[in-house]
Amino acid sequence: MRAQFVLSEIWIGLRRNLTMTVAVITTVAISLALFGAGMLINQQVSAMRGYWDERISITIYLCTESSPSKHCIENGPATDEDRNSLQADLKAMPEVASVEYVDQAAAWEDFQNRFSNRQALVEATQEGDIPDNFRVQLADPSKYERVQQSVQDRPGVDMVSNDKDVLDRFFELFDGLKWAALIVAVVQLAAAALLIGNTIRLSAYSRRRETGIMRLVGASNFYIQLPFLLEGAICGLIGGVIASGFIVATRFFLLDKIQDWFYSGVELSTGALLSVIGMSVILGVLLCTIASFLTLRRYLRV
Template sequence: MQLRYVFSETGTGLRRNVSMTVALVVTIFVSLTLVGMGLLLNAQAQKAEQYWGSKLQITVFLCNQNSRTPHCTSGEVTEPQKAAIKQVLDTHPEVASYQFQTKDQAFATWKRVYISKDKSEQEIYSTVTPADMQESYWVKLKDPNQYRGVESALSGMDGVTAVRDLREVLKPIYFWMTVLKWGAIAIAAFLLVAAILQVGNTIRLAAFARRKEIGIMRLVGASNLYISLPFLMETLVAALIGVGLAAGTLAVFMYVVIYGRLRPGSHIVEWVDWHDALLSVGGIALLGVLLTLIPTLVMTRKYLRV
């Protein structure tokens, strides 16, 4: 197989169909960017749920050495107080299950969330140790609407500094995250269909422009792959450019919005990081390649009749 001919035909095809190629690149770019944003929003929703707990949970914070609430008169929660709290959780009819979070686990989560570029804040944060954290129970309820009983039972116990129920606060956050995620994916799905149709039009026009060359190649016994490869290369180039633009857009979003604005200025939740961004880029890269190669293979069999 003469690769020089394949690359030459690929370049010729791209020059002949510049407008179609540009339209295909733009469509792939926009659709993959929306898919990537949807993946990032999904990752953010998962991180928020892991940090705050699910909407069916309440959190029972135990006293530490810095607690000054009425039920923390002895300072750090004692083992008998822990045993009494655990007894309530084991026997209360509203409790489905619960999980204990140690000070070290709470400190690890805190370090991921409280990131600041401000030097004075960094100095303050550097003085925080695991001993300053609070042990806690994350309690999952059998019925999300039945939580007042266990909340009132625990909030009045010695050793409990606070019982937090954020379901009502977090509900609109989760709702809009879900709306934005599926909205982005739904719009992207329509654009992906448009991209597939654009691939078909590009192949059809390219096949028509090269109908004489294709006929000659058939007569001399060229293989199906040899005839189809320039078309595959054309669409692959468009896909790679679209993927590159989408990845660049996601990188700019992470750098400017997430790391430039949200992470330093908002500590209410653990935000997505570069690892999540790389996973999103990997997802859209795979989707972009499949989006072009599979329709191209189908269309070449139809229009080239090889």
């Protein structure tokens, strides 16, 4: 009988404040979806950063006849002696794992393959515009600056490019996306807490007569509060379930696309996805339950 009474009270409360209940569920779902998306992006970016940090390489571009830099104009194009000396010094460095020389023909072919989807750029570039270069794989990626500084101003060297500068700009973009999603989620969660508190307050006010009767017959404080707490928990649970769909969509329609655009060999496991979904649902239930409890302490004196 008690269980049936509690369930009937929950149904009455949800039905009487249907508009507010829908607003609460919607706000909770949006905020949890943003929270879960931020968590997924954080995990994906962390995994990708770890993968690429271990694979940072340096490309040393050599001077050619058409190099526009002041250093190349003053010293002329790289000679065979410059190339041999640079290669020997690189191989002797303990920070370097391997050195590969790429001549202009191979560099031009690699450029065409990399930018095959940008035909206008390929057509505007001629063979010889891409300088020959050395591709240096590091034994310790954290020591890239030492290698870069040691070859920066050598004769025959036009410029030195390292993957870390490109990766840092790329990951800054996703870090910004992650923090933007989390900040908006926090704001939405605060709004959800206020909405659920207001909904529970209205529900308690509309049922003040039933509450008074329950007090007279000796019902315990917990028994009187239970229907209201469960109302909040149900709103949080429904919002969390709806948010789960958006989180799954984020995984398959955003993060998987990132994998296609920026291959890292690392993708989130199903376990990581389920853990984010579980955390989001639990957060939704706890948020609404706690907001309901705090509201009841203020507006429902028992």
